[in-house]
Amino acid sequence: MKNKPLSILFSLILPALIFSAWHFATVAELVPTLLLPRLDAVGRTLFEQVSKGSIIKDVSISLSRIIKGYALAVAIGVSLGAVMGMSRIAEKFFSLTFTSIRQIPMMAWVPLLVIWFGIGEKSKVAVIFLASYFPILMNTISGIRRTDNGLLEVGRMYQLSRWEMFRTIYLPSALPSVFVGLKLALGISWMAVVGAEMIAASSGIGFRINDARALMQFPVVFCGMLAIAVVGVLMDAIITAASKLATPWERVR
Amino acid sequence: MGGELEIKGLYKSFMVNSQKLSVLEGIDLTVGDGEFVVIVGRSGCGKSTLLKIIAGLEMPESGTLRLAGKPISGPGFDRGMIFQxxxxxxWLTIERNVALGLGRVKKKDRARIARKYLSMVQLEGFENAYPSQLSGGMSQRAAIARALATEPDTLLLDEPFGALDALTKIEMQDELLRIRANQKSMMLMVTHDVDEAVFLADRIVVMSSRPGRVRAIVNIELPEVRDRGSADFAWYKKKIFDYFFEHGSEESTDFTI
Known part of the structure; x- marks a missing residue:
């Protein structure tokens, strides 16, 4: 598919089919609207919420939490991952502790984090951090570790310092793998924040969905879910674009 | 200019499945300033390990190595290496790759030096290309430019043309001789291509394998510009081949029942 508009159109076929199936199933009353609201009802609610700005507010609250927790995870995950990838001693020192912590599902942290940080911002940021930290760390370590030994020998021939070795050989070599981690972590942090907001929060898109469920406002639940999907796809696209910008040599062939 | 390379009683072994396997045993070799020595041997005879030890990338277990009188204890800018x-x-453009070893040079001079060596290997116009955009032969030229850029007295070549097609290989050999005429640096090359060895070398060191030992040293007394089709050239090739395939040689112990 060389033609760009055509290829975008092609990938829109399946979503269009799903939405039409949804529409006809509810219009023909094949499924009760209590279980699956009509598409036009969801559309109306969505329009209302967008024009009132309430859904944008909910999403941006969740997004700001993601940005804080994710940025922290990127900073610590990439730098510690680099150290652990380059030094066997550092790897040995942290490995057991991290592997143990990694076994705990992120949602299991929520009760504890709420006790520690309350139901406000801090506990959400902490959940996002915990959720996105490990994919970033693991992929950074494996990327650094997979650096071609032949290239490292070249670096040694030119007596590059440890920092120069990192900057000119290890890091660029690990970048594609680091970006896999960043992408994975962003998806997971989106799930984490919504999950955490559903369990304990007074704002955010996850809270809105849970609140609407309690009030039996099912179109609002669907709007929330749609918003999560759309924002997730957009963030994924941003990371993909950033990864292409950061690794220009991968595109020329 | 550098001085001679002196290797005495070099020994090196590897642990393979918790068994000690000697790779190099009792290597004595002296290479003169500006001399072109080619080491030939079967794969696994330790010739690449020998080159890595001279490069300072690996340490010998015993024996002494001196380059221009100074013992070799690690990599240094007096040596450059070209790998297979x-x-x-x-992720670096060709120009930045060639400038990789120029950390000690002033920043503003780096690009100029890189360009000078790129033009020496006939790669003008490719400064901003990435390695993946170059053919195998062009990439190896860039690698040669990188090794030359630091102006080493000794150039170590580890089967540098082994991965190239036959025609490109011949082209590169001519190129190497041209560069050598310019640079006058000592060259120490490892190969299993006897034709290549006779074409390039002042002296050929024949190595036996397991453990790697110096089997013979052959002086090549052929004119500077060599004709691969000449009778003398063929005579030297046969002489080298004979070391590997003559009956009753120690190499044939590999095939005992």
Missing amino acids: EHRLMP
Whole structure:
């Protein structure tokens, strides 16, 4: 598919089919609207919420939490991952502790984090951090570790310092793998924040969905879910674009 | 200019499945300033290990190595190495790859030096290309430019043309001789291509394998510009081949029942 508009159109076929199936199933009353609201009802609610700005507010609250927790995870995950990838001693020192912590599902942290940080911002940021930290760390370590030994020998021939070795050989070599981690972590942090907001929060898109469920406002639940999907796809696209910008040599062939 | 390379009683072994396997045993070799010595041997005879030890990338277990009178204790800018694979950084442009070893040079001079050596290997116009955009032969030229850029007195070549097609290989050999005429640096090359060895070398060191030992040293008394089709050239080739395939040689112990 060389033609760009055509290829975008092609990938829109399946979503269009799903939405039409949804529409006809509810219009023909094949499924009760209590279980699956009509598409036009969801559309109306969505329009209302967008024009009132309430859904944008909910999403941006969740997004700001993601940005804080994710940025922290990127900073610590990439730098510690680099150290652990380059030094066997550092790897040995942290490995057991991290592997143990990694076994705990992120949602299991929520009760504890709420006790520690309350139901406000801090506990959400902490959940996002915990959720996105490990994919970033693991992929950074494996990327650094997979650096071609032949290239490292070249670096040694030119007596590059440890920092120069990192900057000119290890890091660029690990970048594609680091970006896999960043992408994975962003998806997971989106799930984490919504999950955490559903369990304990007074704002955010996850809270809105849970609140609407309690009030039996099912179109609002669907709007929330749609918003999560759309924002997730957009963030994924941003990371993909950033990864292409950061690794220009991968595109020329 | 550098001085001679002196290797005495070099010994090196590897642990393979918790068994000690000697790779190099009692290597004595002296290479003169500006001399072109080619080491030939079967794969696994330790010739690449020998080159890595001279490069300072590996340490011998015993024996002494001196370059221009100074013992070799690690990599140094007096030596440059060209590997079988070009080993260019895929993420750096050709110019920046060639400038990789120029950390000690003033920043503003780096690009100029890189360009000078790129033009020496006929790669003008490719400064801003990435390695993946170059053919195998061009990449190896860039690797040669990188090794030359630091102006080493000794150039170590580890089967540098082994991965190239036959025609490109011949082209590169001619190129190497041209560069050598310019640079006058000592060259120490490892190969299993006897034709290549006779074409390039002042002296050929024949190595036996397991453990790697110096089997014979052959002086090549052929004119500077060599004709691969000449009778003398063929005579030297046969002489080298004979070391590997004559009956009753120690090599044939590999095939005992």
